[in-house]
Amino acid sequence: MAAPLDMEPSALSLELLPTDPLLLILSFLDYRDLMRYGAGAPPRPALPGAEKHERKLQAALGHFTRWLKSYESYSEDESIFSAKTLPMNCCCLSRRLNQLSSHDPLWKRHCKKYWLISEEEKSQRNQTWKAIFISTYSDLGRYIRYYATLKKAWDDLEKYLGQRCPRMIGSLKESVREEDLDAVEAQIGCKLPDDYRCSFRIHNGQKLVVPGLMGSMALSNHYRSEDLLDIDTAAGGFQQRPGLKQCLPLTFCIHTGLSQYMALESVEGRNKYEIFYQCPDQMARNPSAIDMFITGTSYLEWFTSYVNKVVTGGYPIIRDQIFRYVHDKECVATTGDITVSVSTSFLPELSSVHPPHYFFTYRIRIEMSKDALPEKACQLDSRYWRITNAKGDVEEVQGPGVVGEFPIISPGRVYEYTSCTTFSTTSGYMEGYYTFHCLYYKDKFFNVTIPRFHMVCPTFKVSTARMEPNHNEYAVDEDEDSTDTDEYEDRRRVLDIPAPSGRCPRHT
8 A cells, every 4th residue: 555645755766656656757757857857956057858758757646646546445424535634645746746856876887878987986986876876966067968878988988998008098188277278269260070079078188108099000101199189289280371261280290290180160162170181282273272081970979989099999999099990890811720810090181082092901811720721831932913903993913922031830829910002993802812932842932812802982062163273283193093002002102292281291
């Protein structure tokens, strides 16, 4: 039998839910409802969806009222829903709702869901769940839509890199205050998106160090490592020049000068909060003609997708650095005891949309099974490549060794190397085989399959400021792709285009 509503409430616990059906209803409500109807909640700004939650609470109370009406615990004359007592009992119901909204276990779920507060942290704070939620909301309530997602991403990244790249974690800066972010907005004259602000309430980017948190890439004559800029450095690099109007740098590479930018307004063909690499139009006469390789549609999507690739092993850790190679798990081929796998990466700083020149690097891993017999040891003699661009044009290349080496493969040994290629189309693929000879049987040769691997450049946007190019300025064959660039140094054709300061010249 349900306890009378005008009884003095006793100490509540989850075990009492059957005798306090309102607790069961409240356990399904959002924090907005608890803060609205609970005592002691601080004033708060109106949030999107507040009216919807109001209707949800009223519907829940309506269901509760109908349930009580159908519960025949009293005679008709004694019914708490008689015409005489209904107003009084609605008042009691409201008072009971106010009392139950302070039931601490109800706030535990919201503390964990929105602020990721653990039991250990609660013990350290020595506060109730409700007090923790309200105090945290007073400071970070503006970011409640983003905080849990970004905090988890930062926590996962710190835990993963703490075991593999502790020096990189040491470069992270402490969080900034709300007034610091407000000051930056006043300085640049633009509003910062809330997801970006929220991330900097957790970590204020990193120091300008190597390696950078946002990934590295290395070739024989080129190195890139991107730092996540702190808020003051980013504000100092805020752009107002034509081609990059109202764009805020998010990353920076001290070797190449490369940055990823976030558009703070929808101007010059960009969407608001879109993130991109700048790519100057090499054939336009207008210096403001800047094409863009898109890397994200919002800061939240850009940062969390990157972190997910790192912590799930999608990007390898090599020499204490995050290398932004993408590996397709199906891009593996085994021939006998030898397995070949391939990872690829697009290099925006060595690419251009106009003229079409898309630069890719690939990392190949050749491994012999540790269970192979010792007499299976062999040496790589040559390679064969079949290279196909998006138009279906095919080029075949053969040559001795790989990157000037003739590696020996024995049981359990791994050999890895990096090379690169370019396409005049936005995508293409390569496949082929290596020829080995056995060390124990000199006259025995065999081929090892290289799996087909695809290379696709990210989505790009063409500058709205593009002018008619002068095709006589540069001698560039737009239809020619480079061959396998293990022949890179032998077949270099340098485009006679001056590279911006701090950037490497483009090669095909």
